[in-house]
Amino acid sequence: MEGTSFEEVVSEVFSTQMPPPWWLVVATGVAALVLVSTGGPWRLARNVVTIAHEGGHALVALVSGRQLTGIRLHSDTSGVTVSRGRPDGIGMIFTVFAGYVTPSLVGLVGVVFLLGGRITALLWVSVLLLAAMLLMIRNLYGVVSVVGTGALVFVISWFTPAEVQAAFAYFFTWFMLAAGVRPVFELQSQRRRQPSPQSDADQLHRLTGMPGTLWVMVFGAVNLASLALGVWLLWTSADPVL
Template sequence: MEGTSLAEVWQDVFQVQSAPPPWLVIAMGVVALAVVLVRGPWRIARNVVTIAHEGGHALVAVLSGRTLTGIRLHSDTSGVTVSRGRPDGIGMILTVAVGYITPSLVGLFGILLLLDNRITALLWLSIVILAAMLLLIRNVYGVVSVVGTGAVVFLVSWFTPADVQAGFAYLFIWFLLFAGVRPVFELQAQRRRQPSPQSDADQLDRLTGVPGTVWVFFFGLVNVAVVALGVWLLLF
């Protein structure tokens, strides 16, 4: 980023960049898919999915009129968002239901910015969201995770040339798009191996009377549909 004054930075952030070559878009998609499928990289990158997941809970909690208490992110890539309000009702149902579909939906929103070639704007919007979320984090690991993610995005957006920014942005969005699917399979595997009444699906079971397995299927269906739409938008 070349701007030094606030006005120049603002202009740089919202200017339209040149569209990257198709091979770069495809290559970043392949890399992102590999990160999701390979255990080692996935174990690290899954922290980003947890941030998006808990961020979705937090946003809908606020929009539905609940009082947000805080967010905790854990080293095992789990997380919890605590809010106060009615223990049932549509607000609580939506708050719990949105977590597993948020990463894919964020990826889809990012695609809309990329298709308009607003690459730097996408990166800086991510930084702003992470900064807002940081105010809600209530544990040390969560702070490290959010600050670390934000620092990587900032360094790329500030110090790298446009083609590197484009590659990173497409990698980031491809990853969110694909990464929404794997946690749904992990959720169902965990429910079979070690049932927990605190999982999102089982909370929704108690709130709605609809079996948790149906909710897992719903999460998976939404995320797969979003992936299909995202692939079509980016490649066709």
């Protein structure tokens, strides 16, 4: 980041960058898929998915007119978003539904930024959203998680050259697209091993009468469709020039 005045910084953030070569698009996609498929590294990276998950609950709660009271993120990669309002109705349904589909939808939004050449803008919007979310975090681990993630994105967006920013932005987008799918399978596996009335699928069952397993299938369908669309868009837009 070379700008010194506010106007120069804004201009640089929202300027367009040249698309990276196709091999970088493919390499970052493979790296993201490997990360999602691993054990230990996935457990650490899953904290980012949890941030997006709980952020989705929080955003939809606010949009639907509910009063957001706080967000807690835990070291086991679980999280809780608390809001006040009607305990039923369409607003509550959408609030509960939003969690598992938000990571994949974040990935699709990232694709839109990348296709428009707004690589730095994608990173800065991410930092701003994390800063807004930080205001509602109510536990220490949550603060560390959000601040650490935001600091990493900020350092890359401010101190690294365009090539590094592009690699990170594509990796982040691929990761969110792929990472949205795995928690859905983990949810159903957990429901089989240790049923919990507090899971999002089971809460939706109580709110709508539709079986929790059906809601898991809906989560999976939305996330797989988002992944397929994101892969197609990124692949077809990749620059074939080495």
